Amino acid sequence: MSEQKLQVYNTLTRKKEDFEPLNPPFVGMYVCGPTVYGDAHLGHAKSYVSFDLVLRYLRYLGYKVRYVQNITDVGHLVGDGEEGEDKLGKQARLEQVDPMEIAEKYTYTYFRDMDALNVLRPDIAPRATGHIPEQIAMIEKLIKNGHAYNADGNVYFDVHSDEDYGKLSGRKTEEAESGTRVESASDKKNPADFALWKKAEDDHLMKWDSPWGVGYPGWHIECSAMSTKYLGESFDIHGGGLENQFPHHECEIAQSECAHDAQFVKYWMHNNMVTLEGQKMGKSLGNAINLHQFFTGEHKLLTRAWDSQVIRFFLLQSHYRSTTDFSEDALEAAETGLKNLHSMISTIEKAENGSGESFDIEGFKTSFEKVMNDDFNSAKAIAVVFEKLKELRKSINDQKTPSNIEEVKSVIKTVVDDVLGIWPQENAGGSEELTKGLVELLIEIRKEARENKNFALSDKVRDDLKELGVQLMDGKEGTSFEID
RNA sequence: GGCGACAUGGCCGAGUGGCUAGGCAGAGGUCUGCAAAACCUCGUACGGCGGUUCGAAUCCGCCUGUCGCCUCCA
Incomplete structure (x- = not known):
């Protein structure tokens, strides 16, 4: 390892800091995963390739990293904040299948595409729907601590109960309230309060029993509950796209730190956008x-x-x-x-x-x-x-x-x-030897043609091979080739 | 309106108070039957206006422009 320490830009402090894990050589790293209601695009690639590099480099340095990346399959609403339809529910309606089929399908395509990009799989890829009890338990704790309240089946986080709210995004709650275009839900104490648990309408597809009636979890709580479960109340790195800084990550911090009374994450990392x-x-x-x-x-x-x-x-x-x-x-x-x-x-x-x-x-x-x-x-x-x-x-x-x-x-x-993960890919398995043999045979024929000054034939061999993606190169030691 | 970024040579894209980023494209040359590849050589860029400094693309201020967040989004 080099003398110079690894420095990480921490969004929380807005500067580069020496990287010192809480429990070396172990590193806990959580990255917000996809909401699986559609195919991953180039923006996802930027994010996950970026954190893949972080993961790979930390391992290169000798750290024992546990990498957790969630799969969001419930609670992420379409449209305006608290009133929209669940993203998976909507896609399920459009495709006329069960929401879990949507989750399954796009989880598959997500990993298929990430595999193609040579992005290493997370060590744990927990699903939100698989962790409803953990989320409920955390919400109960927040209510008990006086940081959340039940409004007839909707449970909200009380932003004013948390002095630190806004520390990640540099936002004051008053500003958030006055500047926002969102109409506040009538049952909230404050407009900036956010949902931990939502009451489900009868026609809602994904819903679970809870102490507050039938409903479903808010979007932010899954990350708090699952990161705690697999990485502990405090861990080293939390990553995600820049646009998640607010409100998502701000809310995660609020929930976790109010529930556990411990610093949630040491280093917050955010990747920028693809334009x-x-x-x-x-x-x-x-x-x-x-x-x-x-x-x-x-x-x-x-x-x-x-x-x-x-x-x-x-x-x-x-x-x-x-x-x-x-x-x-x-x-x-x-x-x-x-x-x-x-x-x-x-x-x-x-x-x-x-x-x-x-x-x-x-x-x-x-x-x-x-x-x-x-x-x-x-x-x-x-x-x-x-x-x-x-x-x-x-x-x-x-x-x-x-x-x-x-x-x-x-x-x-x-x-x-x-x-870096950019090593040349192996050519298609079994026929590799055969291909090599065939090309070498053609090189031999071309050599004879050239010795006989039959350049028409020698050029045909070279040009036609190029058409097929095989580039011949004449050097002092003879002719070599590369296959695209 | 509030908060926050960024503005680099033909293109992409790093970066630091003074010394060549790198990649792609382009020009000339060596080599070659011709090519390709390789190798050698070549561009002296940093939005505008001020300021700090011996010296700034790099620090500060103002301006202009672009973008992001403030509503779901990697």
């Missing part, structure tokens, strides 16, 4: 491009399909706290860049220990860790990788392969594969 022509990409704005659409190219704003790994690389090229402006031109630049990176890796992987000077592995690691320690600066980390790999490729090309190349390979693999 499309300067506008936030979001479901409600109708400009979101689903990840699956990127992978297949089936979207009116896309001219073609994009490899999932290119999307990941593209996102990692900007910092998680910066907005990422999407365009196909930018994606294309990322695609070419990634291809070049993979080409360098392939050259290095083929190299064997040589007579050159040994490569400064510690220097490489130090540079990498230095930039990653600065609040996970993946953009700079990628720059470091490019610089060092170029250096290595040059020494190999000059027949001065470092004497410690095997060791170097292993470090590169750790950095590029384990941490």
Whole structure:
């Protein structure tokens, strides 16, 4: 581990702080997961790729991380605050299926798309509907502590009972009340109070018994209840999208700290948005491009399909706290860049220990860790990788392969594969050997053609192979090839 | 209206008080039957106006512009 400590930007204090876990080497990390009522889009990718990098880097540093990411399958309402329809309920009505079928379907597509982006699975992915008793217990505790009240089956958190309310978002409750356009529900004591439990109408699809009658939990309480269950009353990192800072995370803090009388989270991390022509990409704005659409190219704003790994690389090229402006031109630049990176890796992987000077592995690691320690600066980390790999490729090309190349390979693999998650993907399994054999055969034929000055034939071999995605390269040591 | 960000060369995108980010695209060259790849060389950017400083793209103020949150949203 490097001398310089990991620094994390904490939204709570609005500055970078040294990262010191509550119980080292253990780290508890909770990230707000998706509401599973539709396919994940590029915005989700930015968030989960960002926190995937955080997770991977913490593990690289040797921390034992427990990563919890919830699946929201109830309580998230459509439209104006307290009066809207449940998102899953609505989608269930539209698709004419049970809400749990919706949850199942979009949980599946969510993980399918995240897998494609090489996002590691959370250690625990708890569902809100699977933790109704925990949520009820927490609400009861809040009522008992005088922080919540029952208004005829609706239970609200009393914002005025919590002096700290607003500390994350820097908001005063008075401002929130006067500035808001939301009409306050009539049974609330204060307009800023938020629902912990909602009374269910007869036609409501998802509902449970509770001490306050039949109903369903509010959106915020699930994260408090589930994070407490799996990470304890206090834990290290809570992540999520910037737009969740208020009200969602503010409410989580209020609920948890009033229920437990302990600091809820030490480090709050928020990723920035993905924009499309300067506008936030979001479901409600109708400009979101689903990840699956990127992978297949089936979207009116896309001219073609994009490899999932290119999307990941593209996102990692900007910092998680910066907005990422999407365009196909930018994606294309990322695609070419990634291809070049993979080409360098392939050259290095083929190299064997040589007579050159040994490569400064510690220097490489130090540079990498230095930039990653600065609040996970993946953009700079990628720059470091490019610089060092170029250096290595040059020494190999000059027949001065470092004497410690095997060791170097292993470090590169750790950095590029384990941490950044952008290692070249393996070609389709069983036919790989066959493909290689066939291409080598064609290279042999082309070589004979060239020796006979039959350039028409040799060019046909090369050009037709290129059509198929196989690039031939003539070098001093003979012809080599790369498959896209 | 309240709160908060950001404004970097053709594009994307880091960044620090003084020294080359990086990627993509582009130009010239070496190599090659021709290519491709690789290698070498090349751009001297930081919204505007003031201020602090020996020196600011980097600190402060004002202005302009863009965006986010304040209502569900990664």
